[in-house]
Amino acid sequence: MNCEKIRERTADYLAGELDEESLAGMRAHLAECPHCREELEGLSVIWTKLGVLPNEEPSAALRSRFYGMLEAYKKGLKKEGEGQGAKRALSIWLGRLMPRKPAFQLGLALILMAAGLGSGFLLSVRPRSAARAEMASLRGEMDGMRRIVAISLLKQASPSDRLMGVSWSVRIDRPGDEIIAALLQTLNHDPNVNVRLAAADALYLFYDHPEVKKGLIDSLAGQTSPLVQVSLISLLVEIRERRAVEALERLIQNEKLNPKVKKLAELGLVQLS
Amino acid sequence: MDPTSDNRLMEEVRDGKVERLAILFERHHVMLFNFFLRLSGNRSVSEDLVQDVFFRILKYRDTYQGESKFAVWMYQIARNVHVDHLRKQKPEVPLDDQFEEPAADEAPAIERLTSEVDAVLLKRALDRLPLRKKEILLLSRFQEMKYREIAELLGCDIGSIKSTIHRTIRELGKIYLELQGGTSP
Amino acid sequence: MKTIIRLAGIMILLWAAGTAGSPQESQADHAVVNFSDPAKPGTVEVNISEGSITVRGFEGKDVIIDARWREKVLTKEEQEGEADLAEAEEELDQEEMARKKAQAEKAKGMKMLEVESMGLTIEEEENVIQVNAEEGKRAVDLLIQVPFSTSLRLSCHDDERGVTVEGVSGEIEVETSDGPIVLTNVSGPVVADSSDGEIKAVFGKVTPGKPMSFSAMDGDIDITLPLDVKASLKMKTDEGQIFTDFDVRLTPSQQKKEEDERKEGGGYRVAFEKVTLGLINGGGVEIQLTTYEGNIYVRKAK
Numbered sequence: 001m002n003c004e005k006i007r008e009r010t011a012d013y014l015a016g017e018l019d020e021e022s023l024a025g026m027r028a029h030l031a032e033c034p035h036c037r038e039e040l041e042g043l044s045v046i047w048t049k050l051g052v053l054p055n056e057e058p059s060a061a062l063r064s065r066f067y068g069m070l071e072a073y074k075k076g077l078k079k080e081g082e083g084q085g086a087k088r089a090l091s092i093w094l095g096r097l098m099p100r101k102p103a104f105q106l107g108l109a110l111i112l113m114a115a116g117l118g119s120g121f122l123l124s125v126r127p128r129s130a131a132r133a134e135m136a137s138l139r140g141e142m143d144g145m146r147r148i149v150a151i152s153l154l155k156q157a158s159p160s161d162r163l164m165g166v167s168w169s170v171r172i173d174r175p176g177d178e179i180i181a182a183l184l185q186t187l188n189h190d191p192n193v194n195v196r197l198a199a200a201d202a203l204y205l206f207y208d209h210p211e212v213k214k215g216l217i218d219s220l221a222g223q224t225s226p227l228v229q230v231s232l233i234s235l236l237v238e239i240r241e242r243r244a245v246e247a248l249e250r251l252i253q254n255e256k257l258n259p260k261v262k263k264l265a266e267l268g269l270v271q272l273s
Numbered sequence: 274m275d276p277t278s279d280n281r282l283m284e285e286v287r288d289g290k291v292e293r294l295a296i297l298f299e300r301h302h303v304m305l306f307n308f309f310l311r312l313s314g315n316r317s318v319s320e321d322l323v324q325d326v327f328f329r330i331l332k333y334r335d336t337y338q339g340e341s342k343f344a345v346w347m348y349q350i351a352r353n354v355h356v357d358h359l360r361k362q363k364p365e366v367p368l369d370d371q372f373e374e375p376a377a378d379e380a381p382a383i384e385r386l387t388s389e390v391d392a393v394l395l396k397r398a399l400d401r402l403p404l405r406k407k408e409i410l411l412l413s414r415f416q417e418m419k420y421r422e423i424a425e426l427l428g429c430d431i432g433s434i435k436s437t438i439h440r441t442i443r444e445l446g447k448i449y450l451e452l453q454g455g456t457s458p
Numbered sequence: 459m460k461t462i463i464r465l466a467g468i469m470i471l472l473w474a475a476g477t478a479g480s481p482q483e484s485q486a487d488h489a490v491v492n493f494s495d496p497a498k499p500g501t502v503e504v505n506i507s508e509g510s511i512t513v514r515g516f517e518g519k520d521v522i523i524d525a526r527w528r529e530k531v532l533t534k535e536e537q538e539g540e541a542d543l544a545e546a547e548e549e550l551d552q553e554e555m556a557r558k559k560a561q562a563e564k565a566k567g568m569k570m571l572e573v574e575s576m577g578l579t580i581e582e583e584e585n586v587i588q589v590n591a592e593e594g595k596r597a598v599d600l601l602i603q604v605p606f607s608t609s610l611r612l613s614c615h616d617d618e619r620g621v622t623v624e625g626v627s628g629e630i631e632v633e634t635s636d637g638p639i640v641l642t643n644v645s646g647p648v649v650a651d652s653s654d655g656e657i658k659a660v661f662g663k664v665t666p667g668k669p670m671s672f673s674a675m676d677g678d679i680d681i682t683l684p685l686d687v688k689a690s691l692k693m694k695t696d697e698g699q700i701f702t703d704f705d706v707r708l709t710p711s712q713q714k715k716e717e718d719e720r721k722e723g724g725g726y727r728v729a730f731e732k733v734t735l736g737l738i739n740g741g742g743v744e745i746q747l748t749t750y751e752g753n754i755y756v757r758k759a760k
Binding site: 014015016045047048051052054055056057158159160161163164167192193194195197198201225226227230231234258260264 | 495496497498499517519605606607609627629631633645646647649650651653663665666667668669670671672673674675696733744746748750751
């Protein structure tokens, strides 16, 4: 291999796309040619440095603008379907939301802000009464999207993504059976303690859903992490779930139980009886 | 086919399940944002451009054919969106000669580590690359496209993409060294 | 393409001589592993029971693993126990005999390396490197050098030395039972938990948009964040205290569910999450901190 060929293969080398043969040929040449070696090293350094350039995060407004646009588009489609001057209806809806600073209606902005995370994490939604009916239908559609996002995130390999999935599911106004099942599944089977804890906290907020109370009680027996056990015991006591008494008694009898958890369980029994 | 793959999702969007676009948005918007940010240096412009891309994806969803990868199609749209933006700004300057001035209101990062100083200098060096070279570099190094895909996207042969990468990295290295030496403003 | 490397450690020779009181020498092993695609960030997963894990980021494309085996001094009883076990293994059944015979055939003309089960298995597949300690009697101290942008998944049980990570900017998932977790110059996201150890993390910067979570049963959680960080903290502790030198805007928990059963003769009840929520610099990255007995410290980087 000569210097010319090395230059031709540089791009592939940097991208890690060279096959064994070319790689070997390259290494052989580099061993003898200090000029190519130096050049390639210099290029590799820059390539690596580029790789560690951090990614920036857009503002929360970007997400709300996207979801706002998607909503409007869907509405436009529906109007199309209902035969209301097809294309015109669509373009009116799209037109309304496309200027750089979208002019949102009343409480729409609040709902859409809450759809994102970041500072929206702690935001509460208080729509004004005038727009309530529209809010309700919009919320339903928002829920649909949040559900898709949450379920998808809960399946990711990265525990941080799964934590985000739990966060998204908490923001769903009316979680259906699918979300509750996904959260219970996460509580019982996620390999990461932190994610299970987050799932327990999320389920607590939905405790009026029929499956949740039983799910929390049943989960206790299968948990091995003392942190999750502590969390579940506290939650069950908090929602005053009498049916948990049996589960607590069984837990206390487990010899391997962490003594602190045992103490808490005993306290819990007292409070529930 | 993997039901959650980008291609599959976009096909569903094309066929009417428009809400599936939300997943594609969640997957790609940060990378898209950074692509535009590295091209323009301006955060709010970059956000606008991301929004434009998804708007066009919706508008032209029936034209999606799924022959190329979704990402390739999306970045085609992204480049078009960027080009239209540039044309609006300086219609008289030929595109290849256009540089975007990074916005002056960007708050300077607090530099604590050498790697942070490196990053700032490298970003500045990136800004000085001519548009086409920068695009090809970004698509390869950051949007992680294969050279073959970039060639498809830009409509040229793969050999010229590879040699452009070589020249671009070399040029970038030179600018970066100059900045490190403090010989450039 | 899967690559498998086995580090054997030539301990057995030393162990056999150990009964005669030979000096404590720990054997070191060294391996360099490539990622399938070095241009893309990779993941390193380590799973050991006895031992410690130290990971350092460096400017390179490969992963360099150094393993130092700790010589374990066996008591007389344990030595006898080992001898008994060795004897029991001599009683092989028919199937075993057949297998050994076939193996002998295949190995004709070659030397057998004494590889007793005290080694590490290292496998690489699609940019994920897995390092597992085989169920053995030796504790191992691992020093692993990885490219800066690598993501880590580390698990270490039954040992007081715990896990240390320095200068790695990928996602970090760590779990220990006894040992401390010490992370320095990381940018996250970090998801960490420990049953008995404490967790300490110093962030050089924080990756926006990716939630983090720290949980400790017994120990303290001590994190240091850059002073311009935008974070939303969610802190829960049963018996510990929370300290911070940030200007945290505390908000009452918004996550409440109201239940009005007054019509049915029940009561009016409001359920709150028992958490302390706080915003730093307006809020941003979600960080959850949970302890049982330990304290929570959230520090400003100086």
